[in-house]
Amino acid sequence: TQLLEQSPQFLSIQEGENLTVYCNSSSVFSSLQWYRQEPGEGPVLLVTVVTGGEVKKLKRLTFQFGDARKDSSLHITAAQPGDTGLYLCAGAALYGGSQGNLIFGKGTKLSVKP
């Protein structure tokens, strides 16, 4: 069974602060996807990183894929209340198995207070 450890599990910060969420594994992934989920809704894709060392920016969000393709991070600059939600990382498995094609981390619940 492949595991993707996501940390921290909970994060409560003030508007304007910076934060980083981490996803780590001992397994290599073909790509790493980040999703955001709001209460009462399903996860929505934010970004996919494919190449080791790749960095992608989405406004104030910066996503990085580790050189060895085993880990990833999400950095938010100057967080805003609208960033509040559950952030999920998901690794695309190299090999088949009962977990399907995406291995999900357990999520980071972010709360940004005004």
Add this chain to the structure above:
Amino acid sequence: NAGVTQTPKFQVLKTGQSMTLQCAQDMNHNSMYWYRQDPGMGLRLIYYSASEGTTDKGEVPNGYNVSRLNKREFSLRLESAAPSQTSVYFCASSAGGVYSNQPQHFGDGTRLSIL
């Protein structure tokens, strides 16, 4: 712009009752998935379907059955509901094969309580 549609949105059952959760996608995707999401456990794959007519077990298939009725529809059935199946259920779909890098598109979930 429907994407992935799940019905019902909420359901309360008594232990031992049966029900079917419906899912339909309008994106012409080959692969479809059923997950359950529980606090502290993340998303766990119940069953998936790589194409019409094929289904495979995921991590937590016990107590569930699925049917890939056609390319659009993938249903999840609880034959005899148990309190441990209280959860939020998500259906998802993706283009390409199950083991591609394609992202998954999720419905808004069915919140199921079993008393």
